[in-house]
Amino acid sequence: xxxxTRTPVRTTLLCITAASVCxxxxxxxxxxxxIRGVLATTQSIAEPQRIAALPSFAEAVExxxxxxxxxxxxxAMGKQTSAAESLSSTAAGTDSKLGVRDGSGFIVHAxxxxxxxxxxxxxxxxxxxxxxxQGPFDAEIVGEDDVTDLxxxxxxDxxxxxxxxxxxxxxxxxxxxxxxxxNPYGFRHSVTAGIVSYVGRHLPTDxxxxxxxxxxxxxxxxxxxxxxPIVDLQGRVMGVTTQGAEIAQGLSFxxxxxxxxxxxxxxxxxxxxxxxxxxxxxxxxxxxAGATGCVxxxxxxxxxxxxxxxxDGDVLLAVDGEPVSDSADLHTKITQSAPGTVLxxxxxxxxxxxxxxxxxLRDAAKATPTAQHAERNMDVPR
Numbered sequence: 001x002x003x004x005t006r007t008p009v010r011t012t013l014l015c016i017t018a019a020s021v022c023x024x025x026x027x028x029x030x031x032x033x034x035i036r037g038v039l040a041t042t043q044s045i046a047e048p049q050r051i052a053a054l055p056s057f058a059e060a061v062e063x064x065x066x067x068x069x070x071x072x073x074x075x076a077m078g079k080q081t082s083a084a085e086s087l088s089s090t091a092a093g094t095d096s097k098l099g100v101r102d103g104s105g106f107i108v109h110a111x112x113x114x115x116x117x118x119x120x121x122x123x124x125x126x127x128x129x130x131x132x133x134q135g136p137f138d139a140e141i142v143g144e145d146d147v148t149d150l151x152x153x154x155x156x157d158x159x160x161x162x163x164x165x166x167x168x169x170x171x172x173x174x175x176x177x178x179x180x181x182x183n184p185y186g187f188r189h190s191v192t193a194g195i196v197s198y199v200g201r202h203l204p205t206d207x208x209x210x211x212x213x214x215x216x217x218x219x220x221x222x223x224x225x226x227x228x229p230i231v232d233l234q235g236r237v238m239g240v241t242t243q244g245a246e247i248a249q250g251l252s253f254x255x256x257x258x259x260x261x262x263x264x265x266x267x268x269x270x271x272x273x274x275x276x277x278x279x280x281x282x283x284x285x286x287x288x289a290g291a292t293g294c295v296x297x298x299x300x301x302x303x304x305x306x307x308x309x310x311x312d313g314d315v316l317l318a319v320d321g322e323p324v325s326d327s328a329d330l331h332t333k334i335t336q337s338a339p340g341t342v343l344x345x346x347x348x349x350x351x352x353x354x355x356x357x358x359x360x361l362r363d364a365a366k367a368t369p370t371a372q373h374a375e376r377n378m379d380v381p382r
Contacts, residue, residue: 055233057179061191063235067164069131070183071116071139071153071227073101073124098125104182104228105129105153106237107163108264112137112155115260116227117242118144121151129155132189143267145275146365147335148255149242150263152273164229167236169256172196172215180219180241180252182228194218194250201253202328213259213328215239218250230254278337278361281305284316286326293317293348294330308359310347318346339363 077099101124105116114129121127127139143152155161172178176196184190198216217230221244229237239254266275281303284294296314299305316324319333320343337343339361347355 055177057177057191057193057233060179060231060233060235061181064164064179064181064229064231065189066132066162067107068181068183068189068228069105069107069114069129070186070188071103071105071114071120072128072130073103073120074126074128075099075101075123076125102183102186102224103226104224104241106227106229106240107131107161108152108166108237110160110163112158112161113142113163114139114153114155115240115264116151116153117240118146118149118151119242120226121153127153129153131155131158131161134159134161141273143264143270143273143275144365145263145267147275147277148259148263150240150255150260152264152267164231165236166257166261167232167234167238169215169238169258172199172238172256174198177233178215178217178219178230178238179233180217180221180225180228180230182221182225182241184222184224186224192219192221194220194252197251199256200328202326202331213256214242214253215256217252217254219252220244220249221252274365276339277335277364278339278341278343279304279364280334280343280359280361282310284327284330286328287315292326293324294327304359304362308345308357310345310357310359311349313349315348316345317348320344321346334361335364337361 075098077097101120103117103120105114107113108115121141121144124141127141128136129139130136137155137158139153139155141151142154144150174196177193178196179191179193181189181191194217196215196217201214201216215230215238217239219230221228221241225241225244228241230239230241232238237257237260239256240260241252241254244252263275267273270276281300282296282305283298284296287293287295293315296305296310296312296316299310299312316330318324319330322333324330324333333343341361343359343361345357345359347357349355
């Protein structure tokens, strides 16, 4: 006779087992449905999206090329000022004492006004500009801006020409398309395209001049491209190519068009055609993140900063009572002040010493050689 206590226990065990199977089956069904949901979501995400077609640059190039010119400077051998530009004696004729420096430029006014890079024209004995479909013209320098590396040339006896429109570089954003049209290595009207990599790049130079607000872009440039325009998809000039990395492609820099407009106006107002800006005579850098002001890295002997008592390692905190946020800000405060301007500088020296110094700015245009070189009187092949 079965024990009365075993039946409830067996029944209980069978019930627990059945419940476990039901729960497990239900969990498996739920998990399976969950997996199906995840897979469905994944599949919907993975579905290929229609990508808009890349733009054609052909129309912008057609509008741009008639205004892009080749600039050749005949110079005395040994007067090469930029390793990025070609210099050879063979193209200058049989005189081994002469060489050429080749680059690009563009027509900015129908009357024969051309914008190019100033480093192409320094110490030139003769300048020749080749206009598409019109032939070569002699050119003379009518304006220079050392700080921005810009030069304005006037073509001699040129007919009315097709000028390019200067656009508004203030509208540029990182990621926008730009097109470079120039003459790298003498290959006329070569076209490269890329995107704006950075707007307002701040670059120091070897001789302690500092230029800010470059447009950094990825379109490749090469020797001979200096002075060529970068344009937007409407063919409007957004900048003037001034330099590129020698050891890398896609790392190029242009002077923004709004700076070009300002410099051309300043050249026109200047008695000698040169843009005269203040020069302090220091190299400097932005302090570490979170700290305002600029650290003085080097003071040029005999320049304005040296005479005012500024030292290496000083921190410039304010100019005329206005705080200095970074190196680009300090550069603007200096270069947009006229030579002879007296600036009041607040300086931190060491950990805690604070000083108030006054400095009279020199003329940046007089700190570098002029393109109107004395050797222009030499015999030059024509």
